[in-house]
């Protein structure tokens with residue numbers, strides 16, 4: 001059997017560029033060398049596409065970046081692959097499947113998935129609509145409420161409404177009170193997220209969120225456990241168990257996620273069996289409602305009284321050493337190399353998106 005050629009795309013213009021490099025390293029290390037030939041494609045922070053020929057071990061340190069050469073993905077179905085460009089020399093690189101290990105804007109929001117659709121090359125993960133809807137928390141909330149999944153009370157506001165800041169703050173106090181959470185609708189890794197304890201902090205939080213997106217969400221504060229589950233597959237899905245996040249900070253901030261070794265994940269979460277089952281059911285429900293494919297991590301809060309509150313869904317969850325998605329499946333007896341294998345199989349299954 002000839003090896004399948006897999007293009008792993010990583011980096012990207014989003015605030016999660018560096019996390020993507022770590023995730024891509026994990027994915028590449030776990031792709032079987034007997035089955036796959038990997039073509040690593042790097043998108044720089046400014047959005048240039050580069051072909052990377054070096055060792056997987058050097059991806060994170062970036063020492064190779066100056067040697068990477070230009071490359072582009074052809075949107076034409078005639079090529080089904082990339083072009084390596086050096087000066088006026090162009091070499092075609094056909095690929096069998098694309099594995100985008102990109103987090104956040106430009107990678108997880110449907111835009112690059114649109115390019116994959118044009119190219120006719122199968123790709124891992126969610127399609128255009130599901131990626132875009134899951135990336136946008138305000139839209140995810142509309143869909144989740146439509147299918148009856150419990151969520152935090154919230155207000156959605158927009159950059160163009162911020163001239164009415166006092167009114168927004170009045171509404172926040174009337175409907176949600178303090179503390180409240182303020183976040184950009186489309187971001188990730190807690191970038192632009194604020195826990196506001198009073199009116200002044202809320203105002204600052206709204207302005208900060210508005211720097212990251214035109215749509216801003218203000219949410220009631222949910223006290224309780226922060227838990228996550230993982231979904232794998234297209235129409236026939238497998239749902240992992242539930243894990244808990246113990247953030248070493250006031251909330252699971254960027255720092256608590258990636259820089260604070262005291263943040264911990266506990267698998268399985270110490271929750272009653274019926275709560276776990278409910279969480280898994282809600283995860284399947286939102287996955288289907290958003291028409292997801294391949295994979296997603298679905299995040300919830302569980303209040304002390306047992307109430308489950310859906311928080312968000314991530315269509316390209318992290319694959320770092322502390323990431324919940326691969327760990328939850330590891331706990332199910334699915335190693336990360338089997339996991340990436342199954343993701344590629346799902347991409348190549350030919351099932352409609």
Ligand SMILES: Nc1ncnc2c1ncn2[C@@H]1O[C@H](COP(=O)(O)OP(=O)(O)O)[C@@H](O)[C@H]1O
Pocket residue numbers: 152181183187188189190191193219220221222223226247251252253299311312
């Ligand atoms: N309503 C809320 N109540 C309590 N904590 C929250 C709430 N919303 C977010 N958080 C905290 O902020 C973190 C980041 O928010 P989240 O909505 O998950 O955005 P991101 O896409 O950046 O991960 C969460 O992991 C959680 O710790």
Ligand SMILES: [Mg+2]
Pocket residue numbers: 189190299312
């Ligand atoms: Mg989150």
